Amino acid sequence: xxxxxxxxxxxxxxxxERATLSCRAxxxxxxxxxxxxxQKPGQAPRLLIYGPSSRATGIPDRFSGSGSGTxxxxxxxxxxxxxxxxxxxxxxxxxxxxxxxxxxxEIK
Amino acid sequence: QLxxxxxxxxxxxxxxxxxxxxxxxGGPISSNxxxxxxIRQPPGKGLEWIGNIYYTGTTYYNPxxxxxxxxxxxxxxxxxxxxxxxxxxxxxxxxxxGRRTYYYETGGYYFDYWGQGTLVTVSS
Numbered sequence: 001x002x003x004x005x006x007x008x009x010x011x012x013x014x015x016x017e018r019a020t021l022s023c024r025a026x027x028x029x030x031x032x033x034x035x036x037x038x039q040k041p042g043q044a045p046r047l048l049i050y051g052p053s054s055r056a057t058g059i060p061d062r063f064s065g066s067g068s069g070t071x072x073x074x075x076x077x078x079x080x081x082x083x084x085x086x087x088x089x090x091x092x093x094x095x096x097x098x099x100x101x102x103x104x105x106e107i108k
Numbered sequence: 109q110l111x112x113x114x115x116x117x118x119x120x121x122x123x124x125x126x127x128x129x130x131x132x133x134g135g136p137i138s139s140n141x142x143x144x145x146x147i148r149q150p151p152g153k154g155l156e157w158i159g160n161i162y163y164t165g166t167t168y169y170n171p172x173x174x175x176x177x178x179x180x181x182x183x184x185x186x187x188x189x190x191x192x193x194x195x196x197x198x199x200x201x202x203x204x205x206g207r208r209t210y211y212y213e214t215g216g217y218y219f220d221y222w223g224q225g226t227l228v229t230v231s232s
Contacts, residue, residue: 044222051214097157
């Protein structure tokens with residue numbers, strides 16, 4: 001079973017700053033099946049990035065994804081007030097699906 | 109606009125079976141481009157995948173829950189359902205249903221629509 005480890009657990013930044021979130025897989029995975037979701041309190045997750053660098057519909061271009069093998073990154077180039085939230089990476093294969101533990105991006 | 113709505117009891121007693129239904133509106137549940145899935149989130153914790161179902165009835169379950177989980181689909185009602193047996197307090201969570209769509213440009217499936225979630229508490 002693939003384990004996804006996200007770091008840091010919490011990222012304290014100010015609006016306008018750059019956020020870099022990491023997702024590390026316990027073994028090499030296909031980047032096609034890697035995605036990132038944003039979740040705000042009391043809301044369902046929202047698809048941000050998939051495959052691992054394509055933006056979902058309506059996602060602004062300040063969000064970008066990259067990576068391959070075991071290391072993947074979500075970057076928010078300039079944080080807007082609405083970007084402070086939880087972020088989860090997710091991977092699937094033919095029979096299972098796994099979420100990382102999440103990174104909270106909070107206002108410093 | 110596609111909408112998914114979870115429904116079912118908000119309180120279940122320990123050792124009983126949790127039953128939830130997801131009603132899909134605004135689009136067909138019978139399509140070879142979609143999987144339909146259940147995900148849960150214990151209060152203050154992260155997301156856990158429970159399982160997926162294809163419109164043909166083919167299912168995939170989280171190995172850690174497989175012995176207790178059954179997901180079924182009713183295409184005539186545009187609904188799919190979750191049953192989780194022998195529940196304990198550890199099964200208390202917000203339960204989400206979602207649609208996994210096939211994205212041709214990458215060749216992968218991703219959750220692009222989610223229900224609002226329903227809190228299920230396991231308590232006597």
